[in-house]
Amino acid sequence: MSRPFLKMNGLGNDFIVVDARDTAFAPAPEQVRAWGDRASGIGFDQLIAIEGSASGDAFMRVWNSDGGTVETCGNALRCVGWYLNPKAAEKTLKIDTLGGATKAIVIRADEKTGTVAVDMGKPRLDWREIPLSEEMDTLRLELKVGPYDAPLYHTPCAVSMGNPHVVFFVDDVSKVDVAATGSLIENHPLFPEGVNVEFAQVIDRQTIRMRVWERGAGITQSCGTGACATLVATARRGLTDRTATVIMDGGPLHIAWAENDHVIMTGPVEVEFEGTL
């Protein structure tokens, strides 16, 4: 059966979005990998299915381009919020994910590129919630990369935004070999479910430059949950305020860690084209 899809992106992190509210959609991992291949398939970072939900407006299912199903995706939540509510100027939707329920507020800015704010819920900071394979202080993980006596990257912060993140603090993010280091850390035994890897350079108390290696997808132009995890990590370490702009290769996201402990992510959505799988 052919399935219509919408190609969308949030700051260059791109998705195929399938509306599965009426007809079930359950592709095999090898099929997802074939579609996701940028050389021979359609090409995307994540495949997204919008399903019905008894407890919210919709359920969002996420596959990485390697075919694995994962808990959530921040940039895709903005896209799904936009898709479900493209006309209204401002409306709150509840979108369930495997990573926990989130609320998306859609604020329409223009026909093609608009802004969506998403309440991403509370960050999880206990080592069991990341999860880590052994007890450790998530504010300063005992983890080093590089030569034993002069590690290039060390003592990162771990944060779960429904999915696992590890944030390294660096002086100059342009000098980081994101692919080499990210792929090494993604499968480190400290992270039994793998991990998304962020490299963060604090510019000032309201501005962070960040690059990301995503679990199951590699280098992406931006990562919504990664931007949230980065802000939480820099604020916990006292390096930034609780509100900051996180500038990624694909552009900036505005992140606020509110007093009620919820993280609010605000940024654009772009609709690229329609197609059929």
Ligand SMILES: N[C@@H](CCC[C@H](N)C(=O)O)C(=O)O
């Ligand atoms: N691009 C996403 C995150 C997608 C899932 C991630 N690769 C994982 O495996 O957890 C985002 O915008 O948050």
